[in-house]
Amino acid sequence: MADDGSMLKSLNNGLTLTDQVVAALREAILVGELQPDTLYSVYRIAEELNVSRTPVREAMLRLADAGMVRFERNRGFRVLRTSIHEVQEVFQLRLLLEVPAAYRAAYEATDTLVKSLRECLIHMHLAAVDHDELRFMNHDRLLHELVLGTSGNKKLVSLVEDLRFVTMTLGASTVDRSRTLHDIADEHQPLVDAIAQRDRVEAAYAMRFHIIHTGQLLLDQLIKEGRDPSGLNPSWAEFFTTNPDVT
Amino acid sequence: MADDGSMLKSLNNGLTLTDQVVAALREAILVGELQPDTLYSVYRIAEELNVSRTPVREAMLRLADAGMVRFERNRGFRVLRTSIHEVQEVFQLRLLLEVPAAYRAAYEATDTLVKSLRECLIHMHLAAVDHDELRFMNHDRLLHELVLGTSGNKKLVSLVEDLRFVTMTLGASTVDRSRTLHDIADEHQPLVDAIAQRDRVEAAYAMRFHIIHTGQLLLDQLIKEGRDPSGLNPSWAEFFTTNPDVT
DNA sequence: TGTGCCACAGTAGCATGCTACATGTCAAGG
DNA sequence: CCTTGACATGTAGCATGCTACTGTGGCACA
Numbered sequence: 001m002a003d004d005g006s007m008l009k010s011l012n013n014g015l016t017l018t019d020q021v022v023a024a025l026r027e028a029i030l031v032g033e034l035q036p037d038t039l040y041s042v043y044r045i046a047e048e049l050n051v052s053r054t055p056v057r058e059a060m061l062r063l064a065d066a067g068m069v070r071f072e073r074n075r076g077f078r079v080l081r082t083s084i085h086e087v088q089e090v091f092q093l094r095l096l097l098e099v100p101a102a103y104r105a106a107y108e109a110t111d112t113l114v115k116s117l118r119e120c121l122i123h124m125h126l127a128a129v130d131h132d133e134l135r136f137m138n139h140d141r142l143l144h145e146l147v148l149g150t151s152g153n154k155k156l157v158s159l160v161e162d163l164r165f166v167t168m169t170l171g172a173s174t175v176d177r178s179r180t181l182h183d184i185a186d187e188h189q190p191l192v193d194a195i196a197q198r199d200r201v202e203a204a205y206a207m208r209f210h211i212i213h214t215g216q217l218l219l220d221q222l223i224k225e226g227r228d229p230s231g232l233n234p235s236w237a238e239f240f241t242t243n244p245d246v247t
Numbered sequence: 248m249a250d251d252g253s254m255l256k257s258l259n260n261g262l263t264l265t266d267q268v269v270a271a272l273r274e275a276i277l278v279g280e281l282q283p284d285t286l287y288s289v290y291r292i293a294e295e296l297n298v299s300r301t302p303v304r305e306a307m308l309r310l311a312d313a314g315m316v317r318f319e320r321n322r323g324f325r326v327l328r329t330s331i332h333e334v335q336e337v338f339q340l341r342l343l344l345e346v347p348a349a350y351r352a353a354y355e356a357t358d359t360l361v362k363s364l365r366e367c368l369i370h371m372h373l374a375a376v377d378h379d380e381l382r383f384m385n386h387d388r389l390l391h392e393l394v395l396g397t398s399g400n401k402k403l404v405s406l407v408e409d410l411r412f413v414t415m416t417l418g419a420s421t422v423d424r425s426r427t428l429h430d431i432a433d434e435h436q437p438l439v440d441a442i443a444q445r446d447r448v449e450a451a452y453a454m455r456f457h458i459i460h461t462g463q464l465l466l467d468q469l470i471k472e473g474r475d476p477s478g479l480n481p482s483w484a485e486f487f488t489t490n491p492d493v494t
Numbered sequence: 495t496g497t498g499c500c501a502c503a504g505t506a507g508c509a510t511g512c513t514a515c516a517t518g519t520c521a522a523g524g
Numbered sequence: 525c526c527t528t529g530a531c532a533t534g535t536a537g538c539a540t541g542c543t544a545c546t547g548t549g550g551c552a553c554a
Binding site: 016017018052053054055058072073075 | 536
Binding site for chain 4: 286288289290304318319320321322323324
């Protein structure tokens, strides 16, 4: 919690104080400043951020709603540790949502879209060179957002956004990454190429491969870290894959 | 807002007051007691429910997060009118999520599941006879929940739950229904049959047909009611349907 | 030493006080 | 008649007061 309250309030552009606290808390969780399984209290957080308890409590309620924290009555609240099973759920859902979206995007991709996707890739590599993880993640997110956004379905976009955030907290916790940022960027290349060539099937396949690969690496890493592997389903990726073409 | 505060507090079983207010507000929106586009205030609602402003505000924040209401600073809040486009988005997402779930459910359906599904159907018809819409909806919901739950993916279940709620508010507003409750119940028959026979493709097809049909009827009804048809996509259902079987 | 008990500190949840701001009203001035 | 602007009203957002409850640590007692 490096921020102090005065800074929070100074850049007060339309956003409510609660919104800013939400952002601060998400960031704090992301960088590991708020650790899972530890009891915190609204009092202490409010004091640290130099704001009153109300906006902190409201922010916590939002995060609790999103499943990131849990209140314990008269005791405090905990940052929830995302279970391996949850991670599997997230990637299963992303498969269900993003693979068809990629298929659709390839079908009706405009030149503008392709250009934007290519720019994303470039920015990802540039960020990789600078080891600027934040910028990298932002462009990774943007790329997926562009693909999903082609559907015109805003709920779809925000939904996947939320799903991505759940797993973001996990990846950041590990310094010893299983692959470099360049590797991750490269993995998006086939997807962008397929969309550029309007090859629907290939785009869907590329997206599918990408999500499964990313998910599996994350799962492997979590298991290696000694996380409880109960409820693990080794064939999580095949769970829904045989999605029939019922027209 | 038929409830008064004392009743709210009397059945205080573990749930916080905020939770109870959320339920009361959802119910109020559902039955049309809180109408869209009207300005309300936390003060007035709190007075009506005989609770303080805090739990009401916290409840409103939850609903605002779910996209059901919107706060307007220093003015009040409005119940949001779900646009036709949003309805399309919801049914598109349900297609993406529920069709594969039905496929999967048919694949690994237990006898217990089939029995439960059949019981749901019976209860739906019984509720239809009694014109008990609430009971009917609950069993309709339960049936879909059972199908989705077979996947073991809890996020999937709660996600679809949320999506269903968005459209529930619309259907309830219209007395002149385009189909009877029995019709709706009957529409689930092929799905249950297909699952009972472990026919995956047929189950997926039945679910797909059901969702598209329900969605289209709702959309037609909204247009007939004179709702703004801008942003309408006549082929919304085909948007993602050609979901390739990439294995 | 082991065990039950109580006082204590700390908390979420709820109630209420306070303030800046947005909007409608209405009267004065063009 | 139309415009303008001070004023009244009502609100969200934020701050703070209050209470019932929960886990803990120490103390008396067996």
